[in-house]
Amino acid sequence: MQQSSALKKSPLIPEVATIEKITQETPDVKTFRVVFDDPSVMDGFTYRSGQCAMVSLPGVGEAMISITASPTRKGFLEFSVKKAGMLTGALHEAEEGQKIGVRGPYGNSFPIESMYGKDLVFIGGGIGLAPLRSLINNVLDNRDKFGAVEIIYGARSPQDLVFKEEILENWSKVKGVKVHVTVDKGDDDWKGPVGFVPAFAEQVNPSPAGSIAITCGPPIMIKFVLQTLAKLKFTPEQIITTLEMKMKCGVGKCGRCNIGEKYVCVDGPVFTLAQLGNMPNEF
C-alpha cells in the first residue's frame, strides 16, 4: 500500500477488520463483534455512545450502523444489524473470521455529561435498542454518576427481542435499574406484558422530575412515544432521540443526509426534541 507522503488518505477508505463473533439475536438481527486487524487502529478508534460507523463489504457496499458496544469496554466494536438491504443481507451471510471494512466513528453522540445526576428513562423498540445499549452499558459502567434508570423495551414478538440475555441477566440485576419488557403479540410461552411500546410506557409512568428520556426505534413508534412523553409532562429539552437518513459518505460531503442546515451524518444522529422542533419537517 504505497502512498506518497503528500497524499492525505481519503476519508472514504475503510480499515480492515475481522468479524470475531456473530450472535443471532432474532430471526433477522445478528450482532457482530468486530476487531481491527491493526492493533494501533483499534486503540485509536475512540468513540462515544450514539456514534456510528460505516461498515463495508467491498464488492457489495457500505452502510452506516450505530455502534452498539459501549466505549467503556475496550478492544472491540459491536454492531447489531437487521437484514434490510443489500449490504445488511450480505452481512447476514458472513461467517466468523471474515474480513470487513470499517471507517468512523461518525456523528455526534448522546450528551452523556448532561445526564450526570439525572434519572434516565430509556424507551426502545425492536432494533432501536442497539444505539441505546451502548449508552445503557456506558451508564451502568459508571453507575454512581447517574440516578435511577428505567428501561422500557418492546418488540413485535418474543422472538424479536434483541439482547435478551443481557436485559434479563445483567441489566435487571443492577441496583436502581428497572427493566420493563413488552411485546406487540405474545405466544404460548410469553408471561410478560403485551402491548405497544407507547401505551406500555404510559403505564410504566416514569416521572419527568429530574429525568431525561432517550428513545430509539421505528419512526412510527418514536412518533407515538413522543406523544406519550408529552402527556407525562416531559419537556422537549428532556427528550433525546436519533434520526435516520440515507447516507453515503458519512463525512458531510456527499450532500444527501441533510435536514435543513443539519447534516445528520456529522451534526446528528442524536437530537433533542427541542432541536427537532427547529428543523424543517423533511425526514
Add this chain to the structure above:
Amino acid sequence: MEHKVISRENLGKWLDTITREYDLIAPTLDDDVVLFKEVKSAARVLLDYNNTVLPAKDHFFPQTETVFRFKASAGQLAIEPEPPLARPRVLFGVRPCDLKSITLLDHVFDGDFQDGQYLDKRARTVLVGLGCNSPQPTCFCGSFGIEPGSSPAADLFFTEMEGGYLVNIQSEKGKEALQKGWSFFADPDAGQVKEASERAANAKKALKLSVDPKGVKEELDHFFESPYWDEISPKCLTCGICTYICPTCHCFDINDTSGQAGERFRCWDSCMFTDFTRMAGGHNPRPTKKERVRQRFLHKLRYFPDRYKEYACVGCGRCLQKCPVHMDITQIISDVKGGKLQNAAK
C-alpha cells in the same frame, strides 16, 4: 503584483514547453463541444471561447473516480488506495466564475475529514485563469462579487490584449510554471498594464444580467414552507442537468463494482433524482419535485452559506442556458427579494 506579457505565438511555445513536466489541461474541442481536457500540444488549445460546457471541477472532483481497489479471498481483504497524481498539472484557461467555484469546493473537501484525493489534485495543479472580454447574456458573476476580468483564486491570471496577454503572477506555484519558459515572457510597459486593466473594467461593464443576493439567505431561513415551492416546481423535469453542469454542485454517490476483486468508486449524483434520498426501506424524505427543487435552491442559497458563509452559486449561467424548462436561479433570487415567498405564504 508581478506582471509579464506574452505574445500569442509565444503562448503556444510556453504551453508546449510546459507539457514536458506538467500534464496540460485546457479548453479544447471534443466533438464540437468545448471542454477542459488533457492536451498533448498547444495546437489543440482553444483560446477564443466563451466558457466550457462543463466546469473545471471534473479535474479535482471527477465525474467518476476510483477511491480504492480491493481484493477479497478466503479470510483476506486487501485495500489499495488510488495513487496520487503521477505528474503535476497546469489547468489553463479557467474563467473567474469557475475559479471562484473551486474555492467553494475547497470548503467542502478541505476542512473536517479532509478529502485526500481532492487535495492532492488541488495542491499539484497550477490554476491559470483567463479573463473574460465579452461576457455572455447569461453571465451574472458580478452579482456574487466576482470580477470577469480578474480572480484572486488563480496562480496565474491572463488578460487578453492587442497581440498577446498580460500575465499576473499570483503565487509561487504559478511563477515556477512560468519559469519553465521564462524567455517567452517579457516585461510589460505601463501602457500594457493600463490596457489590461481597462479591458477588465470593460468586461465588468459588459455584464448584462444582475441580481442582488444580499439578504436572500436570511429571507429563505423563514420560508422552507411556502406555496411558492409548489408553484415553481411542476415544470421541472428532474433531468438533473442543472446539477451536472454546475461548478459548485458537489453531491456524489459511492458504489462498488461487484465481485471478489474490484473497486469502490464515487461519481457525481444529483439532488434532483428520486433515489438520492430514498432509504433501503423505501421511505423517501424528498419524494416529489417540490422537495427536490427546494433542496437545490436552498442548498445553494441557505444551507451552504449557513455552513461556509458564502453562496454556492458563482453566476456562471450554465443552468440558465441548459435547463430545458428555463428554471432560472436569478428569477428565484429576485422573487425571494421581492417578497414573493412571503406573499405566497399568505
